[in-house]
Amino acid sequence: MMKPRTAQQCGQADYGWLQARYTFSFGHYFDPKLLGYASLRVLNQEVLAPGAALQPRTYPRVDILNLILQGEAEYRDSEGNYCRASAGDALLLATQPGVTWSEQNVNRDAPLTRIQLWLDACPQRENPVVQQLPLALNQPYQLLASPDGENSSLQVRQQVWIHHITLEPGQEWHQPLQGSRAWLQSIHGQFQAMSANGEREALGCGDGAFICDETSIRLKAQTPLRALIVDLMS
Template identity: 35%
Template sequence: MITVRHADDRGRANFGWLDSKHTFSFGHYYDPKHMGFSALRVINDDTVTPSAGFDTHGHRDMEIISYVLDGEIAHKDSEGNIKVLPAGEFQLMSAGSGIYHSEFNHSDSAPLHFLQIWIQPNVTGQKPDYQQKDFGQNSGLTAIATPTGENGTLMIKQDASLHQLILPVGSEVEFPINEERCVYVHQIEGNLMVDNTSLQPGDGAKVEAQTALKLRNLGQAPVKALVFDLP
């Protein structure tokens, strides 16, 4: 069963310096029908004006993934990490027992566009951790985060995995789903067919009670999406 969460139905917060679209309830946006999906709690589609950003704030017991679509994030945290996260790279910050960090648009002239993703961990109170990596732009499915960190993936503290999907025009892949698991697809670029369901940029799809998904690009431009395998 596939249930679509349309981009235009997402919550929205616009503070001038930040324009944020919320797939699930977050901040001042609350919808009891959209509190997350399995261990996936937050997907925020954020655009930040030049030199602006999120001042130092704290998190605890949350797996926080940032994926930059355009621009660069200037990151600083209480564990001593001072990093720049450019477009195309993934960052995984395990908040664990507690961490403070700030995120700013590194540019003083161009906007920053990124996805902020929260996944609830299956262990709590552990030492905070920071990981960052560029996985390239290979066609097909590329594993980004896994519970074991196998094959150079980011290690996430949950029985979940994240894949990057890139499909050239006219191509397709199949994504197998283990029994009793579910999948969430977040569409970023292009027109993606998930089985017989069409997704546009910003759309999401909850997938339940299925053993596989056929992912196809039937549009006129390349497709980019994120695919979450969830408990």
């Protein structure tokens, strides 16, 4: 089964200094039917104005994955950890109860654009607080995150595999799935998504789709495409 959730259906926010699109319930946007999907709690696409900052706050026990699409950000926690990430970077933060994190757009002249995912973290797992990885934008496929850090991917505290797909028009990618559920997200571009049983959906820039009880998914790009496949075991 595939069920699209278009960019237009998502929650919207415009605070001037922050513009956001919320796939699931977040902040002021609440839908009791959209409280996440399996262990994927949050998927936000956000733009921070030049110099804008998110003030220190605590988080539930989650892994926060930031994909920087434009600009440069710095992150600080109350334990003294600090890092910077620029366009083309993937940054994974392993949050802990009682520890605050802040985020700053360090560029005073340009916005910061990023996609952020939250994944529930298993209480028995302890991973490095900060992990960083360059996105392989010149390759059709990259394993971005996995439970064991295989193939030099980021290591998450959950049975989740995140696949980063980059295709040119006309190219296809076939991705086997390990879990019973998955989330498909277009970062940019238009494409056809095809399930193993022949179901087909047309998706555009910023669109997503729930995937349930499928053994694989196939993508065929109609325009230059970047997409994520979040394979969810639980």
